[in-house]
Amino acid sequence: MSTTTADHHHGPAKGFSRWLYTTNHKDIGSMYLWFSFAMFLVGGTFALVIRAELFQPGLQIVQPEFFNQMTTMHGLIMVFGAVMPAFVGLANWLIPMMIGAPDMALPRMNNWSFWILPFAFTMMLSTLFMEGGAPNFGWTFYAPLSTTYAPPSVTFFIFAVHIMGASSIMGSINIIATIMNLRAPGMTYMKMPLFVWTWFITAYLLIAVMPVLAGVVTMMLMDIHFGTSFFSAAGGGDPVLFQHVFWFFGHPEVYIMILPAFGIVSAIIPTFSRKRLFGYDSMVYATSSIAFLSFIVWAHHMFTVGMPIAGELFFMYATMLIAVPTGVKVFNWVTTMFRGSLTFETPMLFAIAFVILFTIGGLSGLMLAIAPADFQYHDTYFVVAHFHYVLVPGAIFSIFAAVYYWLPKWCGNMYDETLGKMHFWLSFVGINLTFFPMHWVGLAGMPRRIPDYALQFADFNMVASMGAFLFGASQIFFLFIIVKTIRNGKPATDDVWGDSAEGLEWTIPSPAPYHTFTTPPVVH
Amino acid sequence: MRTSIAKTSLRLLGVSVAMFGFGFALVPLYDVFCEVTGLNGKTSNQAYESVGADVDRSRTIKVQFLTTNNDGMAWQFKPTIRELRVHPGELAETEFFAKNPSASAMVAQAVPSLVPFNAAEFFHKTECFCFTQQTLAGGQEIMMPLRFIVDQDIPKDVHTITLAYTLFDVTSKASPRVAQAN
Numbered sequence: 001m002s003t004t005t006a007d008h009h010h011g012p013a014k015g016f017s018r019w020l021y022t023t024n025h026k027d028i029g030s031m032y033l034w035f036s037f038a039m040f041l042v043g044g045t046f047a048l049v050i051r052a053e054l055f056q057p058g059l060q061i062v063q064p065e066f067f068n069q070m071t072t073m074h075g076l077i078m079v080f081g082a083v084m085p086a087f088v089g090l091a092n093w094l095i096p097m098m099i100g101a102p103d104m105a106l107p108r109m110n111n112w113s114f115w116i117l118p119f120a121f122t123m124m125l126s127t128l129f130m131e132g133g134a135p136n137f138g139w140t141f142y143a144p145l146s147t148t149y150a151p152p153s154v155t156f157f158i159f160a161v162h163i164m165g166a167s168s169i170m171g172s173i174n175i176i177a178t179i180m181n182l183r184a185p186g187m188t189y190m191k192m193p194l195f196v197w198t199w200f201i202t203a204y205l206l207i208a209v210m211p212v213l214a215g216v217v218t219m220m221l222m223d224i225h226f227g228t229s230f231f232s233a234a235g236g237g238d239p240v241l242f243q244h245v246f247w248f249f250g251h252p253e254v255y256i257m258i259l260p261a262f263g264i265v266s267a268i269i270p271t272f273s274r275k276r277l278f279g280y281d282s283m284v285y286a287t288s289s290i291a292f293l294s295f296i297v298w299a300h301h302m303f304t305v306g307m308p309i310a311g312e313l314f315f316m317y318a319t320m321l322i323a324v325p326t327g328v329k330v331f332n333w334v335t336t337m338f339r340g341s342l343t344f345e346t347p348m349l350f351a352i353a354f355v356i357l358f359t360i361g362g363l364s365g366l367m368l369a370i371a372p373a374d375f376q377y378h379d380t381y382f383v384v385a386h387f388h389y390v391l392v393p394g395a396i397f398s399i400f401a402a403v404y405y406w407l408p409k410w411c412g413n414m415y416d417e418t419l420g421k422m423h424f425w426l427s428f429v430g431i432n433l434t435f436f437p438m439h440w441v442g443l444a445g446m447p448r449r450i451p452d453y454a455l456q457f458a459d460f461n462m463v464a465s466m467g468a469f470l471f472g473a474s475q476i477f478f479l480f481i482i483v484k485t486i487r488n489g490k491p492a493t494d495d496v497w498g499d500s501a502e503g504l505e506w507t508i509p510s511p512a513p514y515h516t517f518t519t520p521p522v523v524h
Numbered sequence: 525m526r527t528s529i530a531k532t533s534l535r536l537l538g539v540s541v542a543m544f545g546f547g548f549a550l551v552p553l554y555d556v557f558c559e560v561t562g563l564n565g566k567t568s569n570q571a572y573e574s575v576g577a578d579v580d581r582s583r584t585i586k587v588q589f590l591t592t593n594n595d596g597m598a599w600q601f602k603p604t605i606r607e608l609r610v611h612p613g614e615l616a617e618t619e620f621f622a623k624n625p626s627a628s629a630m631v632a633q634a635v636p637s638l639v640p641f642n643a644a645e646f647f648h649k650t651e652c653f654c655f656t657q658q659t660l661a662g663g664q665e666i667m668m669p670l671r672f673i674v675d676q677d678i679p680k681d682v683h684t685i686t687l688a689y690t691l692f693d694v695t696s697k698a699s700p701r702v703a704q705a706n
Contacts, residue, residue, distance in 0.1 A: 105533075173532075173533050207540050208539070210543075211546075212543055215546075215547025233594075233692065234633050236635075238554070241550075241551065244554060248547075
């Protein structure tokens with residue numbers, strides 16, 4: 001083989017076309033991660049507009065119409081643009097390396113599923129500059145607010161959702177096909193790392209519910225443009241139907257954003273506890289149970305629409321049941337750390353913060369699950385506090401942890417531990433300052449999605465806004481740390497974290513070569 | 525290897541397509557579910573064929589009528605009587621008044637909702653203006669009849685039924701016909 005063809009096969013092409021045409025899982029993983037970080041900053045900027053307006057009571061900075069667009073776009077961008085693509089990026093990078101596969105099973109589709117995303121989000125963000133403004137009906141886009149009363153830009157929103165749905169479905173098909181067909185010899189299902197397991201289950205959830213989301217926005221499209229009446233009572237439809245179909249997608253979606261996080265934390269905690277993960281099998285079963293339960297609890301988001309008592313009770317008990325498998329997981333993480341020889345590197349700090357703060361978010365979730373109490377909490381800042389506690393120190397902290405943990409393997413350089421710890425503490429303080437006071441103002445009755453509030457909520461809102469700006473600024477610092485690591489970090493060793501880190505990804509050199517496991521490793 | 529990847533992918537693609545269909549299947553499923561359980565206070569939109577049954581004079585049910593105009597609906601719309609006391613099994617009758625105060629013909633659709641939900645399936649309408657769309661010329665008034673029977677099997681804890689009608693302007697959806705009428 002001549003050197004030119006060797007280059008052609010073993011090194012990436014040069015310039016922009018490398019990224020445009022790449023079918024390499026590492027390139028695509030990196031693009032997903034950078035894209036999601038860009039979206040994280042955009043969605044974060046929207047959040048800061050919201051917090052700036054809420055710094056004081058009264059209207060100071062933006063008009064209520066624009067405020068509504070900000071809450072909507074913040075939610076949509078963070079859910080579909082930041083958290084989900086970040087997890088898909090991690091899956092692309094890690095799953096082939098963890099199961100000893102040379103690449104994803106469907107590399108060309110992989111390229112496509114990434115490259116349609118920038119178009120979807122360009123379309124979504126372009127609505128901000130359209131006449132009538134961007135979607136302003138909240139990220140849950142309840143009909144008839146999103147149909148009869150929507151701005152004209154809603155059509156662009158619908159197509160953007162279609163495209164990102166298609167991207168997620170293709171990504172999931174790819175992940176399942178990879179896991180089912182490309183595991184190295186000896187890598188049985190019950191030997192797979194938990195990150196692979198949780199993604200395997202997440203991918204099934206995505207395939208089950210993203211088409212339902214596509215369906216519900218299609219119904220909206222038909223109601224708006226083709227004269228159907230799916231959600232219009234005048235024509236025999238029902239607006240409450242929208243909420244049922246939306247949350248049939250929406251609740252599994254919540255777990256799509258947290259199950260991969262469970263996998264990440266289950267990889268990091270054993271490494272820095274220098275012990276094996278406690279209860280691997282029960283972790284797998286707990287993840288599957290959570291996935292199953294996610295399909296039968298959707299109406300707990302809509303206790304107040306008017307349901308028969310039997311329905312309220314069913315959804316209330318089913319929701320509370322989720323605490324059991326989740327409790328199993330938290331128990332296993334704590335037990336893994338128990339009597340371990342712990343060290344507190346940045347990934348471990350984020351992982352421990354994940355366990356503690358996610359549990360707080362889970363607990364407020366249990367409070368919301370109690371149907372009669374939910375009538376009081378519904379649509380208040382308590383709900384906002386709850387889901388931000390599971391999403392920010394849950395999903396996002398786990399992504400930070402994963403980046404610090406695997407970045408040395410990806411780029412071959414070690415990040416600066418002091419800076420990493422600073423980023424952790426700034427984020428940790430920022431997030432708690434932002435979201436903890438929301439519990440209190442929520443319980444005291446402050447409604448969500450409103451740009452103004454009663455005077456008695458002023459102090460806590462000011463604290464929350466300051467925390468939000470601290471958290472936002474520390475993510476710019478995070479960007480600096482990443483760039484510094486990639487450009488001139490100290491070279492990392494091949495096993496990066498020493499003996500205690502388990503997994504095939506630590507058996508390959510750092511940085512990971514462009515092609516890995518072209519001959520499958522044998523797993524014992 | 526290649527064939528097994530193709531097989532997995534095709535199967536998963538099939539699942540996605542099926543779930544897209546399932547999203548739409550939820551629409552009729554929801555309607556059936558609501559009708560069976562009376563969820564959402566949905567009453568039947570078909571006229572009830574009355575069956576010979578005894579009137580249960582031991583019980584009296586208070587039936588209240590409410591009317592609401594949907595956003596932007598200009599019609600006057602109100603019940604002639606606010607409240608009726610009926611015995612289960614008895615055929616009762618009342619009328620609703622509607623007037624189109626605008627200058628042009630309009631089409632309206634009344635949509636009923638009933639509380640408590642567990643009474644919905646025991647409230648039978650033998651005749652209702654809500655079964656069809658109402659077309660009124662500009663300035664025209666109409667008295668619209670409602671005949672109903674409260675079923676003898678209505679749960680014992682139900683003493684009051686509230687029937688609420690919301691009136692929607694559907695002129696634009698029914699426009700071709702109205703345009704001809706104009």
